[in-house]
Amino acid sequence: MxxxxxxxxxxxxxxxxxxxxxxxxxxxxxxxxxxxxxxxxxxxxxxxxxxxxxxxxxYEGEVADxxxxxxxxxxxxxxxxxxxxxxxxxxxxxxxxxxxxxxxxxxxxxxxxxxxxxxxxxxxxxLCEAGEYQYSAARAVPGGMRSMIAGFDPENFSADGIERFSTxxxxxxxxxxxxxxxxxxxxxxxxxxxxxxxxxxxxxxxxxxxxxxxxxxxxxxxxxxxxxxxxxxxxxxxxxxxxxxxxxxxxxxxxCHIAGTSGRLRLAVPRAMVHPGYERSEDGTYIRRRLQLNAAAQERHEVGNAVARLHFPRIPDPSHGSGVLSGLYLARRLLPYEYRKRLDHDGAGGVRHMLAHLGNVATDPGSAVGFATSMLFRRKLAARKFPSVIVHPPGRVFSLDFHAEQQxxxxxxxxxxxxxxxxxxxxxxxxxxxTAGDLRTAEVFFRLLAEDLRRWGRGWLEWDPAELAHDMLRDGxxxxxxxxxxxxxxxxxxxxxxxxxxxxxxxxxxxxxxxxxxxxxxxxxxxxxxxxxxxxxxxxxxxx
Known part of the structure; x- marks a missing residue:
């Protein structure tokens, strides 16, 4: 009762x-x-x-910093x-x-x-309604899930792990x-x-x-x-x-976790070879691949466990040229606190900045309208909601959405x-x-991924340690x-x-x-x- x-x-x-x-x-x-x-x-x-x-x-209380x-x-x-x-x-x-x-x-x-x-x-x-208990991309759907980056077989990472989403x-x-x-x-x-x-x-x-x-x-x-x-x-x-x-x-x-978006990952492959988003399993559950630092690399470099997902470029920077991302930035006051906070912290501001975003929306109105309609029906009105914003950026330049354990x-x-x-x-x-070890996990992850991409020869990860530390602690x-x-x-x-x-x-x-x-x-x-x-x-x- x-x-x-x-x-x-x-x-x-x-x-x-x-x-x-x-x-x-x-x-x-x-x-x-x-x-x-x-x-x-x-x-x-x-x-x-x-x-x-x-x-x-x-729940109100005091926060030291x-x-x-x-x-x-x-x-x-x-x-x-x-x-x-x-x-x-x-x-x-x-x-x-x-x-x-x-x-x-x-x-x-x-x-x-x-x-x-x-x-x-x-x-x-x-009980969480996350579908079948299967967390391998090779077995999550018949024939296996699509590759995140087709042809990329990194030495220090696994791309077989997935995340599943409750309703x-x-x-x-x-x-x-x-x-x-x-x-x-x-x-x-x-x-x-x-x-x-x-x-x-x-x-x-x-x-x-x-x-x-x-x-x-x-x-x-x-x-x-x-x-x-x-x-x-x-x-x-x-x-x-x-x-x-x-x-x-x-x-x-x-x-908590050490997390943030950082870096610029450039891929010299056809668009069809890159899949940053979600698939649906046979029971309708949304599932997604991610790159994970494998256990051997964690031990060899003495760092924590960490994963990353392909992410669109930073929304506040209008140089991405995406009408969808600029529309999100202009409408950020309507977003929940946790998302709005990230956009407010990362924006340059100013009239020229806002005009550039408006220009992106004006030159790409169809994408923005299509995105809004899709999110309305797939997230707002759906019983099983589409998990998050997915945008395939122009030019195949991504950032990495990083998430790691904290010491x-x-x-x-x-x-x-x-x-x-x-x-x-x-x-x-x-x-x-x-701790310094928390940031070192992020640094080693980005360095090893950059090395694996360089060996592959069809991708390049640009990152800077100072920028990475800022990005990981921007939201604390x-x-x-x-x-x-x-x-x-x-x-x-x-x-x-x-x-x-x-x-x-x-x-x-x-x-x-x-x-x-x-x-x-x-x-x-x-x-x-x-x-x-x-x-x-x-x-x-x-x-x-």
Whole structure:
């Protein structure tokens, strides 16, 4: 059933077998595994199905360097479904190397191996609605996918890996009816967990304090508790409750991804030999190839995992000559924050600049109109949305859309700020930091790709280290990938939870989500979040 916390009696004590705090991808994935059991499950969610400004304001916080990290309340939504309400739907599993302890990546190594994680990926893929669990371009469609660049067989990279795209699936909209119909699961909307209380003698969670924005308050007592709050709110609640931090590990190792568009890739091949965009698998799922630095090259050059996709030239620079790209630039105020921010940071501005963009649109009006019509029907109105803008640039000059793991850094961290929110909880203080190793991964990737293209003889990659560093840090921490702030490990000396997701020293408190990832890998985190959530649900079913 789905209820509103405002209907719970003030001062009430609710009892259950399992309380899940947070109804995003992880929380809903766990709750769905208990629909037909005899367990009593309470799923607490701060928001409601629709966006509410007062609730979203609870996410506001302090950022140490606004040039390197977006505002604390951006790229995530405090509502039923969590940030699946706004995600782009990109799905891909981690690679085996991502879980390994690598001597050249400080603080790397997961306490579980790929064979364990892989057990849950197929079911997670289905729950995310990303089609068949098949991430090889050679096998994703009959006869294999089209080559990204026909004839190019690089030494240091693989072009067989792909990314698949969810509809994208809002977990609340897609699975809310199943939660509503369940007699086992009770969803309470508008319910904010403000404190976790433990019993000093047993070392177990005794109760959760819950408040609504109207001032109503009650307790939830549960045999097992799971925090599924995301990589920022999880350390906030733990720190505010003074839990799990005996070794000062909560909130440390905060990672996102190092990402940006850079370089100028020129290809001396026919247009038909280059395919930068998407294909559709037999079940209708959008899929796309990317170049990935192979594991051997990562080890040989001692860098992190990284991928790149072919991307159109920089939109703000009108020299690209594309009416479509200039139209996007001129309409940038209508775009979502995360896209608008990139265009604002990269534009030269000025009357001459704007006139050049207008000139591109005027000389290429058919492409701009056709693009707008296509996006309306394939993205805005479609049930399975076209994932992103794809433009085949004039002259076959591309940039690279780069995306790489970030090294775990204990000084990159989440702490509590000096101010409080409407519920009286301390707000976040975010101090995201990158390392020299992060930028070196990008430099090595571009250098090796330039060398492989030079050996091939039909492509050239122009790049500059200073420009590359600027491009990778222009937008700072990448989007909503909040990772590593309650990492898993074998010892409380360097982690917050064990290999099963249990908080060290608190036997009935577990954490689900990307906060527990020891490393970020090259992949967007949602698919792995759901896989680990399903693994946790199976373990919780075995608990008496």
């Amino acid at each position: 789905i209820d509103d916390a405002e209907m719970v009696e003030d001062g009430a004590r609710l009892e259950c077998d399992l309380c899940i705090v947070g109804a995003g991808a992880a929380g809903i994935a766990i709750a769905l595994q208990f629909l037909d059991t005899k367990r009593r499950i309470i799923l607490l969610e701060s928001g409601r199905p629709d966006f509410e400004a007062r609730t979203q304001a609870l 606004p040039a390197l990290h977006p505002p604390a309340d951006s790229y995530r939504q405090r509502r039923f479904g969590g940030s699946t309400a706004l995600w782009g739907g990109r799905c891909m599993p981690l690679d085996p190397v991502d879980l390994e302890a690598r001597h050249w990546v400080p603080h790397s190594g997961w306490p579980i191996g790929m064979e364990e994680l892989a057990r849950w990926y197929r079911a997670a893929n289905a 994208p699936t809002n977990f609340a909209s897609r699975y809310g009816h199943r939660l509503r119909a369940s007699a086992s699961v009770r969803v309470l909307l508008g319910a904010n967990c403000t404190a976790i209380e433990t019993d000093a003698g047993s070392g177990r969670v005794e109760a959760l304090r819950v408040r609504t924005l109207s001032g109503r308050g009650f307790l939830v007592r549960a045999a097992q508790v799971v925090l599924a709050l995301g990589g920022l709110e999880t350390p906030r609640l733990l720190l505010a409750s003074r839990l799990g931090n005996a070794q000062d590990q909560v909130g440390r190792y905060y990672m 775990p850094n204990p000084e990159s961290r989440i702490t509590l700020g000096a101010t409080t929110d409407a519920l009286g909880m301390p707000r976040l203080h975010i101090d995201w930091r990158h 921490a990448y989007g909503g990938h909040h990772i590593g702030t309650a990492r898993m490990g074998r010892s409380p000396r360097d982690s917050v939870v064990d290999a099963e997701g249990r908080v060290h020293g608190i036997s009935n408190l577990s954490i689900a989500g990307s906060a527990t990832f020891p490393t970020s890998g090259q992949a967007n985190p949602t698919l792995t979040i759901v896989a680990l959530a399903l693994r946790m649900a199976e373990r919780l079913k075995q608990v008496g």
